[in-house]
Amino acid sequence: MSTGILPIGATRIGYETKGYFRSPDAVFFTFLFPIIMLGIFTAAFSAAGDIEVAPGVEGISVGAYYLPGMLAAGMLLSGVQNLAVDIATEKGDGTLKRLGGTPLSPVSYFLGKIGQVFVTATLQAALLLLVSATLFGIAMPTEAGAWLTFAWVFVLGVATSALLGIALSAVPRSGKSATAVVIPIVLVLQFISGVYLRFNILPEWMQNLASLFPLKWMAQGMRSVFLPDAFKVLEQNGEWELGWVAAWLIGWLVIGLVVSRLTFRWIRRDA
Amino acid sequence: MDTTTPATGTSGTAGTDAAVRIRGLRKTYGKLAAVDGIDLDIAHGETFALLGPNGAGKSTVIEILEGYRLRTSGEVSVLGVDPAHAGLDWKARLGIVLQSATESGVYTVREQLSHFARFYPHPRDVDEVIAAVGLEEKARTRVSKLSGGQRRRVDVALGIIGRPELLFLDEPTTGFDPEARREFWTLIRGLKAEGTTILLTTHYLDEAAQLGDRAGVILGGRLVDVGRVDELGGADARVPIVRWRAGDGTPHEVRTERPAELVASVVAELGGEPEGLEVIRPALEDIYLQLVRAAGADARDDEEALA
DSSP: OOOOHHHHHHHHHHHHHHHHHTOHHHIIIIIIHHHHHHHHHHHHTGGGOOBOSSTTSOOBOHHHHHHHHHHHHHHHIIIIIHHHHHHHHHHHTTHHHHHHTSSOOHHHHHHHHHHHHHHHHHHHHHHHHHHHHHTSOOOOOOOHHHHHHHHHHHHHHHHHHHHHHHHHTTSOSSSTTHHHHHHHHHHHHHHHTTSSSOGGGSOHHHHHHHTTSHHHHHHHHHHHHHSOGGGGGGSTTSSOOHHHHHHHHHHHHHHHHHHHHHHOOSSOTTO | OOOOOOOOTTOOOOGGGEEEEEEEEEEEETTEEEEEEEEEEEETTOEEEEEOOTTSSHHHHHHHHHTSSOOSEEEEEETTBOGGGOOHHHHTTEEEEOSOOOOOOOSBHHHHHHHHHTTSSSOOOHHHHHHHTTOGGGTTSBGGGSOHHHHHHHHHHHHHTTOOSEEEEESTTTTOOHHHHHHHHHHHHHHHHTTOEEEEEOSOHHHHHHHOSEEEEEETTEEEEEEEGGGTTTGGGGSOEEEEEOTTOOEEEEEOSOHHHHHHHHHHHHTSOOEEEEEEOOOHHHHHHHHHHHHTGGGGTHHHHHO
């Protein structure tokens, strides 16, 4: 057994993942939530009929339309909400102070956190797709190209969310206030970014506002994978704009990385 | 005659071979000096007990030594390294038992210890440590399900899992029942026998007397006394006290090296048994309380609020 930064980071991934699944709050609000929401949407709007781009063009079910948004929400919740609340809580309850007194490298610690986000977000997405394909009868893409897009949007989106979660964990002043600070931010983003409300029915100013944040781009990238190509006319500029999806997510990834690097401390060293 | 004794007090002869070396340590918050000029050497293998009321500056000193806080001025060397600029290799040589942490505790005792053992190059055997802190029956129980005293034992176990050269114990037995405390003392004596240097803070004076080679009393950010536990406070502080009440009820208190003689003379004078007669040989606790009273420690209660 080695005490190197990477082997310990790998150990931390298992440790963190185990801890995540033993925390009922985290599992419900960041793991199961998008799956439950998709179930509710599918059931609630099943009578409303299919969503169509234009008369005469074949539409898709409400569940199929909302699946990409729920995938994006899952990425955001697994990364931002989960880590921001988790790390702020660990700061408040003495976990970080204890770790700060051990030879654990902060790099190993973050590998554990980010790795945990990847493990749980991947399981979440797999479960969401499985439930969609089986219970909700949503058709899955068959082209390899679509799945390739899915893969990079997913990996980039989850990485960005994880780093933004770490960055946001510096904001709450105490572990107890963490959910009160983090959840409203995440919830508002979901409403303006096309997760719970169809993006094309939102007013333009709200679309423009949402475009400044990463969730809109994750949802748009996922729509490009799961919706028929004809649906791109409903996007703000009538295109999937995958180049912009990548650019905005990389931009936020860098912001998350820099802010995390600048703000993280095991403890407030000189309080 | 050339007896080697641990470096005593602030003699300054210990140099680099001291496990902990402190010179002119100060820590100020605004105008308040939480630590106001401390000199101390702790030798390798020594167990040193730091005593003092809440807010006297004990925890501030310890946290500076552990690297959690930065000092305002002075020199500090812990295992030959300045804690303010120490790396992970240095931390691997320390064991730190903080005052209570309140982690959510979703891991079992065994999982938590096995995981922490991974951080260290030469950790102790997990099962041996679990046995040493008396938690064999709880090894598969999640930390959140343990009692306060049992959680404290987990804290201690995590502090020693890495086989530290220097162990910091900040009020380690708070919440222990008397039996658990005695078991804990046995554990600490075992670590001491292996050569571990131990810096202990405690409110229990009997604990300091049981474990400490030397003790220091910190009051108002200053070390008001340092010495072997049986010499603390000086010889005067250990002079027996005789108390009694005269026939008219007036209380008397006299300090004398010859209490039996005094009692005999009082009996002769009163012509009978004196009321409320006590002969007291001051224990560490009495000596400590005398020191605290003499220094008027009340004034320094602010530090905890700032910490």
